[in-house]
Amino acid sequence: MLLKRRDLLKGTCASLVYSLFPHRTRAGQSDLLPKRILGRTGVEVAVLGYGAMQVSDPAIIRHGLELGINYIDTADCYMGGRNEKVVGKAVAGIRDRVVIATKVHIAKESRMRRSVDRSLASLGVQRIDLMQLHNLRSREQVVRKDVQDVLTKMKQEGKLRFTAVTTHSNQTEVLEAVVEDGFYDAVLVAVNFRSPKKLFDTIEKAAAAGVGIIAMKTQNGGFKDKDAPELTPHQASLRYVINKPGVHVAVPGMLSKKMIAENLEAASRKIDLADVVRLENFRKDLVGRACSFCSSCIDQCRYGVGGLDVARTRMYVEGYDDRDLALSNGRAVLSNIRLCATCEGCTVRCNQGIDIQVSAQQVYRFIS
Ligand code: SF4
Ligand code: SF4
Structure with missing residues (x-):
C-alpha cells in the first residue's frame, strides 16, 4: 500500500x-x-x-x-x-x-x-x-x-x-x-x-x-x-x-x-x-455489502436465480437511501427474492463476499 x-x-x-x-x-x-x-x-x-x-x-x-x-x-x-x-x-x-x-x-x-x-x-x-x-x-x-x-x-x-x-x-x-x-x-x-x-x-x-x-x-x-x-x-x-x-x-x-x-x-x-x-x-x-453486477451467482445457482435481485434491492435501501424505489423494485422481483429467502441452503459463493441468503431474508422481510 x-x-x-x-x-x-x-x-x-x-x-x-x-x-x-x-x-x-x-x-x-x-x-x-x-x-x-x-x-x-x-x-x-x-x-x-x-x-x-x-x-x-x-x-x-x-x-x-x-x-x-x-x-x-x-x-x-x-x-x-x-x-x-x-x-x-x-x-x-x-x-x-x-x-x-x-x-x-x-x-x-x-x-x-x-x-x-x-x-x-x-x-x-x-x-x-x-x-x-x-x-x-x-x-x-x-x-x-x-x-x-x-x-x-x-x-x-x-x-x-x-x-x-x-x-x-x-x-x-x-x-x-x-x-x-x-x-x-x-x-x-x-x-x-x-x-x-x-x-x-x-x-x-x-x-x-x-x-x-x-x-x-x-x-x-x-x-x-x-x-x-x-x-x-x-x-x-x-x-x-x-x-x-x-x-x-x-x-x-x-x-x-x-x-x-x-x-x-x-x-x-x-x-x-x-x-x-x-x-x-x-x-x-465494500466487500460483503455491495454487488458488482458480475452475474456469476446466476450461473452457480441451481435455480438460475442468484443474488442480483436481492443485491439490487438492498442497494436502493442502503446506497440510494430510497425506500420507495427499493419496495417497487423488490416487489417486481418478489418471486426471486422469496425463493432465495426460503431456499433450503445456498451453495453460491458471491465473489464480493455477500451472504446471499441472509441478505435475501432481510430484503424479503423489508418488502413483504
Ligand atoms: S456474485 Fe455477488 S457481486 Fe456478483 S452479481 Fe452475484 S451478488 Fe452481485
Ligand atoms: S439462496 Fe438458493 S436460490 Fe438464492 S442464490 Fe442461493 S442457491 Fe440460488
Missing part, C-alpha cells in the same frame, strides 16, 4: 474543496467536460450525463444542463411516473439541446405503445431520443423480432429516434447479442471499478462495433465509505469508468448542486495515482 487512509482522505478533501470552489468560471465549466459520439447514433454527448431517477426538483437538473451536461436518463416507472414530468420541466425551452433517454418494458404491443405515449406526454416532448428496453437479461430478449418490430413502427411514426437496451445481469451476453443482432443503437450497462475485466473488454468491443455505451451504477450505487461517510470516493469511481475505453457517457444520480459540482470536476480530468489508492481502499470497504 503506497498511501495510508489519512493520505487518501487528504486527497479526497482536496478534491472536495476544489469542487466547492472551482477556479474556473461557471460558463467555462461546460468547456471542461469532454464530449464523445454516442456510437452509431452520431449524437455528441458530454461524458457526464444526468441520472435523474431520484430527482424531484427540476431546477437541480436544469443547473446541471447549464453547466454542460446534455444527456438525461429517466424512466416511466421512476418515482411512480413523476420523474419524467420533472425532467420535462427541466428541459422546457432547451429541449433541442438535450438528449433524453427513457425506458419501456417488453410487453404486448398495445402496452408498450401506452407506455411510450405516456412518456411523451409526461416529458412534454414530440419525440424521445433514446428508447431503452428495461433490464434485459438474455440473448433471447435482445433478438426478439416482435419487440423490435414494435419499436421500428414507433420510430417510423416519429415517436423515437434511437433504440437501446438496459441491463444489470448477464451483461456480457446482452452486450454481445446487441453487437451480433445489430438492431439496437446503444446499451445502458451497470459498470464500476469492481466490474470484471471481461465486461470492460466486451464494452470496448461493442463500442468498436458502433454500439453507444452509457454507464450506470458507476459509483457502486451510492454506498458510503464506512470510515469516511461524508467523504466518499465517488469521484474516483466515476473518473475510473469514464476513462475506460468504449464508455461514451456515464449517468450518475445527482441530487444536489454540490453533487453536480463534484461530478463535473471528476469527469473533467484523468484518473491519477491518488484515485487508484482511493478505489483500492473503497473496494475493501
Whole structure:
C-alpha cells in the first residue's frame, strides 16, 4: 500500500474543496467536460450525463444542463411516473439541446405503445431520443423480432429516434447479442471499478462495433465509505469508468448542486495515482455489502436465480437511501427474492463476499 487512509482522505478533501470552489468560471465549466459520439447514433454527448431517477426538483437538473451536461436518463416507472414530468420541466425551452433517454418494458404491443405515449406526454416532448428496453437479461430478449418490430413502427411514426437496451445481469451476453443482432443503437450497462475485466473488454468491443455505451451504477450505487461517510470516493469511481475505453457517457444520480459540482470536476480530468489508492481502499470497504453486477451467482445457482435481485434491492435501501424505489423494485422481483429467502441452503459463493441468503431474508422481510 503506497498511501495510508489519512493520505487518501487528504486527497479526497482536496478534491472536495476544489469542487466547492472551482477556479474556473461557471460558463467555462461546460468547456471542461469532454464530449464523445454516442456510437452509431452520431449524437455528441458530454461524458457526464444526468441520472435523474431520484430527482424531484427540476431546477437541480436544469443547473446541471447549464453547466454542460446534455444527456438525461429517466424512466416511466421512476418515482411512480413523476420523474419524467420533472425532467420535462427541466428541459422546457432547451429541449433541442438535450438528449433524453427513457425506458419501456417488453410487453404486448398495445402496452408498450401506452407506455411510450405516456412518456411523451409526461416529458412534454414530440419525440424521445433514446428508447431503452428495461433490464434485459438474455440473448433471447435482445433478438426478439416482435419487440423490435414494435419499436421500428414507433420510430417510423416519429415517436423515437434511437433504440437501446438496459441491463444489470448477464451483461456480457446482452452486450454481445446487441453487437451480433445489430438492431439496437446503444446499451445502458451497470459498470464500476469492481466490474470484471471481461465486461470492460466486451464494452470496448461493442463500442468498436458502433454500439453507444452509457454507464450506470458507476459509483457502486451510492454506498458510503464506512470510515469516511461524508467523504466518499465517488469521484474516483466515476473518473475510473469514464476513462475506460468504449464508455461514451456515464449517468450518475445527482441530487444536489454540490453533487453536480463534484461530478463535473471528476469527469473533467484523468484518473491519477491518488484515485487508484482511493478505489483500492473503497473496494475493501465494500466487500460483503455491495454487488458488482458480475452475474456469476446466476450461473452457480441451481435455480438460475442468484443474488442480483436481492443485491439490487438492498442497494436502493442502503446506497440510494430510497425506500420507495427499493419496495417497487423488490416487489417486481418478489418471486426471486422469496425463493432465495426460503431456499433450503445456498451453495453460491458471491465473489464480493455477500451472504446471499441472509441478505435475501432481510430484503424479503423489508418488502413483504
Ligand atoms: S451478488 Fe455477488 S456474485 Fe452475484 S452479481 Fe452481485 S457481486 Fe456478483
Ligand atoms: S439462496 Fe438458493 S436460490 Fe438464492 S442464490 Fe442461493 S442457491 Fe440460488
